[in-house]
Amino acid sequence: LHTVFCFNYNLYLLSKSNTLLHKGSARLVLCGPSWDKLESLSDALCSDSDPSVTFTPKLVLLDFNDIDSLQEVSNEVLECYGCVDVLICNSSMKVKAPVQNTSLEMDKSVMDVNYFGPITLAKAVLPSMISRRSGHFLLVNSIQGRLSVPFRTSYAASKHAVQAFFDCLRAEVEEYGISVSTISHTFINATQQRAQPLPFLSTYPKLRALSACESTQVRVNERVCRMTGNTSRMKKLSLSETSLRFTEQMMAHLSWCFLHP
Structure with a gap:
């Protein structure tokens, strides 16, 4: 039996991997800021599984x-x-x-969610993993944890920070038989926080161009299609769709590895 602790902001992204883990008899602990969404996910998992061989998620x-x-x-x-x-x-x-439109309060909020939250949880469960000399950390991060782009100062900084933490953690805990994995996906549709309403975009042509850079989307689209072996649909999927599919496949693969060590 495997106990899997999933902290979900993007419940849809992890729904497929959660389904695999649940049907594989993993004991899921689902965490998130919305009780309604957690209940909805739990109900969906339980309605499509055999209760005699699965555990109701906590x-x-x-x-x-x-x-x-x-x-x-x-x-x-x-x-x-x-x-x-x-x-x-x-x-x-x-x-x-733009950095001049982002308050320090917003910077701190982004760091809390993207950096301090994950590392606090990692530190909390690490002692029990070390004592058992087994465990696995999986961070769903972002390509901006490795490559920064303009107008993403707070986001990129937080993703670089959490990437560095888990990279260091990987080297430190290897001797205890603990694994650390990170997924650095590209753009995925999600609720987006803005420091200021959309009208300010018209003042910054570079930001407007960055948001609608079709040539970049096509290049990333083609690369993700090749990596996932989905070349038949190359250039037919949007950037966010291909990135989401790639991330889902990575999550599914890692979920299978968790259940078949």
């Missing part, structure tokens, strides 16, 4: 904007089954704005 409310509560929530998660075999972090808060 649901825990968790909001990375409330950093002070994370240790208490982590203890609650550990008490569900006594340990965590796999920690999946899929939190993300995006900001697209």
